[in-house]
Amino acid sequence: MPKAFVFDLDGVITDTAEFHYRAWKRLADEEGIPFTREDNEQLRGVSRRQSLLLLLKGRVLPDDQMEALMARKNDYYRAYLSEITPRDLLPGVGAFLREARACGFKLGLASASKNARDVIVKLGIADLMDAIGDGYSVSNPKPAPDLFIWVAGRLDVPPAQTVVFEDAEAGIEAALAGGMYAVGLGPPSRVGKAHLVLPNLDGVTVSAVLNALPEKP
Ligand code: BG6
Ligand code: MG
Numbered sequence: 001m002p003k004a005f006v007f008d009l010d011g012v013i014t015d016t017a018e019f020h021y022r023a024w025k026r027l028a029d030e031e032g033i034p035f036t037r038e039d040n041e042q043l044r045g046v047s048r049r050q051s052l053l054l055l056l057k058g059r060v061l062p063d064d065q066m067e068a069l070m071a072r073k074n075d076y077y078r079a080y081l082s083e084i085t086p087r088d089l090l091p092g093v094g095a096f097l098r099e100a101r102a103c104g105f106k107l108g109l110a111s112a113s114k115n116a117r118d119v120i121v122k123l124g125i126a127d128l129m130d131a132i133g134d135g136y137s138v139s140n141p142k143p144a145p146d147l148f149i150w151v152a153g154r155l156d157v158p159p160a161q162t163v164v165f166e167d168a169e170a171g172i173e174a175a176l177a178g179g180m181y182a183v184g185l186g187p188p189s190r191v192g193k194a195h196l197v198l199p200n201l202d203g204v205t206v207s208a209v210l211n212a213l214p215e216k217p
Helices: 017-029 037-041 048-055 063-081 091-103 116-123 146-155 168-178 206-212
Strands: 004-007 106-110 131-133 160-164 181-185 197-198
Touching: 004 146, 017 037, 017 048, 017 063, 017 197, 037 116, 063 116, 091 106, 091 206, 106 146, 116 131, 131 146, 146 160, 160 168, 168 181
Parallel strands: 004 106, 004 160, 106 131, 160 181, 181 197
Antiparallel strands: none
């Protein structure tokens, strides 16, 4: 019987991808680097440094210049964060978190973002989380299972009793590699390896998820 639910942030709880896009786009425009919404798709779930490397398309810069560009992008991104309110929770997320909490499940966040804590405070759900794993918690990014294992450890729940909610292929791979249940939110072409695939959390109940999972992850 699962005891904990662990959530990715971007694309699961809220859509920060648009803000990341606008921030990278502003930096790219200022630096004269071509960058489209299509290019941005490759940056989903990818760390800040790796995103910059993709943006630079193989161009190598000294580390101090890399740091300065990342800091500028982050300043732009953080300016957008001030616009986030509880209305930016994706449909069904607030209800699912509250129901899970009322049923006694432990709840955790597992995001690659160093800004994850600030985002969930703005969304008004920080108090519902028993553990927050973010871009500072581990060094190996998804698809390595490290961040999910770290959060499950903080929740004091074994991986086999932890259910991960993810919208990215690398996130599903990470959950499975960690021996956890995986619920994929999005198209089967992206999250089809999960134990359960749903379009999103709109109208989804805790019992519907539990009943659809196999006996063991
Ligand atoms: C992920 C986002 O959650 O966090 C990526 O999907 C982002 O787009 C990454 O690059 C790191 O975020 P931050 O806020 O630490 O730059
Ligand atoms: Mg995501």
